[in-house]
Amino acid sequence: MKYVDEYRNAEAVRHYAKAIAQLVTRPWTIMEICGGQTHAIVKYGLDELLPPEIALIHGPGCPVCVTSAETIDTAIALAALPNVILCSFGDMLRVPGSLEKGDLLSVKATGGDIRILYSPLDALKIAQANPDKEVVFFAVGFETTAPATAMAVYQAAQQNLQNFSLLVSHVRVPPAMEVILSSPDCQVQGFLAAGHVCTVMGYREYEAIAARYQIPIIVTGFEPLDILEGLYRCIRQLESGEAAVENCYARSVRRQGNETARAVLQTVFEIVPQTWRGIGEIPASGLGLKPEFVAFDVRHKALLSPVAAPAAAASDECISGQILQGIRKPQECPAFGTRCTPNHPLGAPMVSSEGACAAYYRYRQMPAVAAR
Known part of the structure; x- marks a missing residue:
């Protein structure tokens, strides 16, 4: 298949839904990791095409959603400083921090210099054009977006660009999967893994998780046929008592991932603990700048000290x-x-x-x- 429309073909979708219904003999609960997959499932009504035995539940697959309120409060405080230009992906602007702090859009509305970018590399150009300002890129995302952030830091070091820094909140998917699987409340019997993450990192790390927890993990994409094929393969494994990693997103994913992207990640970042909003701290689930690049971590610059944010409260109503x-x-x-x-x-x-x-x-x- 070459075109997106082919992955949304109604006849092919019905074929897969029928094949799943013929395959299933007992209830199964499957979690999709990525929020992009969640949106596709809900938008196209894929869950409503499945037999009642199949329950789909949604995982922590939105890096914006799991960015801690404390980190968002820090971004808000930085953006309010007159000598700071804060650069961010657009969907971070409306995310609430603590109830008292508001959001980045409120700061922008009151005069904060906040700029929406599509790539962290664009922040380097802004730093070059504004040598009297500290340009901070709010680095959010799974392993998918982290290579571009790493390249921005690498280039900033090569250029000796001293007014560029990061507020880092990159997170890693496999440790979060293990937290879910080790919970006494865990309902998950199979995973649909995020294809874009695996495009960068490959899926070798998932093989140990599948073996340890005896659970099938299917790497899949984001279109209706991608998701239904992933569900079919997952249910086929569950029905036969198997627990392995399968790749049904071969047009993008290789077992070893993108070795060039992984190399730049390993050059700039090291694995660190990370706090996930609504979940708590997960060991080895974040990326932090290595000591040789720590000069680009805004938390290590003096401008942060008067605006350090306390632990943020959450809404009592929000679940x-x-x-x-x-x-x-x-x-x-x-x-x-x-x-x-x-x-x-x-x-x-x-x-x-x-x-x-x-x-x-x-x-x-x-x-x-x-x-x-």
């Missing part, structure tokens, strides 16, 4: 932590669609472009059917 772990669905939240909307979010999953709550709000504003 985003349970949603991010697949314990509850968005519409099971009593604030969903009423006190929590994309224009007035109580939690990150409602406002992020990959958030599960945003997907349900956009495509399915209906009463919750699951028991609370």
